[in-house]
Amino acid sequence: MKILHTSDWHLGHVLYGHDRTEEQQSMLDQMVHIVEEQQPDVFLLCGDVFHTSQPSNMTxxxxSDALMKIHEANPQMVIVMTxxxxxxxxKHVIFQKPWRALNVYAIGQLKKEELDEHIIEIPGKGFIIAIPHVNEQTLPEGFFxxxxxxxxxxNTEGLPVVMTAHTTVKGCTFKCxxxxxxxxxxxxxxxxxxQLGEGYDYLALGHIHHGQFVDLxxxxxxxxxxxxxxxxxxxxxxxxxxxxxxxxxxIPTVTEIGIHNPHPLVTLPEEGFAPWETTxxxxxxxxxxxxAYIRLNVEIEDFQPVEASAEAAKLTEGKQCRFCTLNFKKKADNQAEAKVLTVQEFQAEKPIEIAKQYAAYEGIDFDExxxxxxxxxxxxxENDTRNEK
Ligand SMILES: [Mn+2]
Structure with missing residues (x-):
């Protein structure tokens, strides 16, 4: 069984007031092209189809236009959208019935009593267990x-079993x-x-935006x-x-197929922060x-430069790029924050507190x-000292 696994389209997403229709349309066109070329048996869209629960008419x-084209690119393919x-x-299931004519299965809610609603059998190919975003608190014990x-x-023929979920799994990378x-x-x-059970050959996850295996x-x-x-x-x-x-x-074989973004999101400088004049x-x-969309990472001594946003927006006039936002970070003023301790205070202070103050002085992040x-x-x-005594 060949499965195209995608999630988190967030159609209708607006970036700092900038409309992203053009990029989203380009992404959808690329999806159609990939289906045409790859001819998968199943197309899985694992949640966050839209960015908001109230998408605009245009979105x-x-x-629906994209689903039509994706279907036409491979009419036998089963499309599962959770x-x-x-x-x-x-709202996700309003067009559930007409969409079935395009081989699209829309799964919106958990059906505790009708488990079969979640099981899609593709004769001779495999099984899809389609589960949308579910609330852990209301999930029946052992549901998966x-x-x-x-x-x-x-599954008497020993066909592949694929399950979908839209959730956070412990231990994944989520820094974005x-x-x-x-x-x-x-x-x-x-x-x-x-907690998601055992017995699937592949678990197609959505929600975390950074692509990754979670069971290394x-x-x-x-x-x-x-x-x-x-x-x-x-x-x-x-x-x-x-x-x-x-x-x-x-064991499944997974190949990533890149999606090109015609309007990349760019941070200046590329690494770290720079003073306002440099930025x-x-x-x-x-x-x-x-x-491109531009974010500026600015290091400041004390105050944010006056009218910085307006100035940045003005600098992009006549350019194709669009200014989005400024990130300010205060330059660590080490000397000023250092505390002077008397010998008595120093002796009374816990070692960890002294270490933290030293780290702050050196500008080191004293994390967990x-x-x-x-x-x-x-x-x-401490053990050594005790043993010596
Ligand atoms: Mn998402």
């Missing part, structure tokens, strides 16, 4: 395993997401991969990532994943005919890992 038309946390689960067991029962922690990304709490070495569970960057922090390559599985139990110069020198390492060293030293 909805863009999706709702993500950005989609409205009820229940579905997998049901398919195992039906704002306000994310190990425990929650994009408003979805991380769950253990094991096994190559069975994967985020395909966004085909177009949604934020400036998604500064990695964007693609769809072409997955091939011979039979049930076989302005970089923007001024940016190629006139290079269509540093704290752990410091505790380890401190333990060793």
């Amino acid at each position: 909805q038309t863009m999706l 709702a993500g946390n950005h989609d409205s689960p009820t 395993q229940q579905l997998l067991d049901k398919v195992t029962e039906r 997401h704002e306000f994310a922690t190990e425990l929650t990304v994009g408003g979805i709490d991380a769950i253990q991969l094991e 070495g096994k190559h069975r569970a994967r985020y395909c990532g966004t085909p177009l960057p949604i934020s400036f922090d998604e500064n990695f390559s964007h693609s769809i994943s072409m997955v091939e599985i011979d039979k049930h139990g076989a 302005k110069k970089l923007l001024e020198e940016y190629a006139d005919d290079d269509p 890992e540093m704290t752990e390492l410091f505790d380890e060293v401190l333990n060793l030293v």
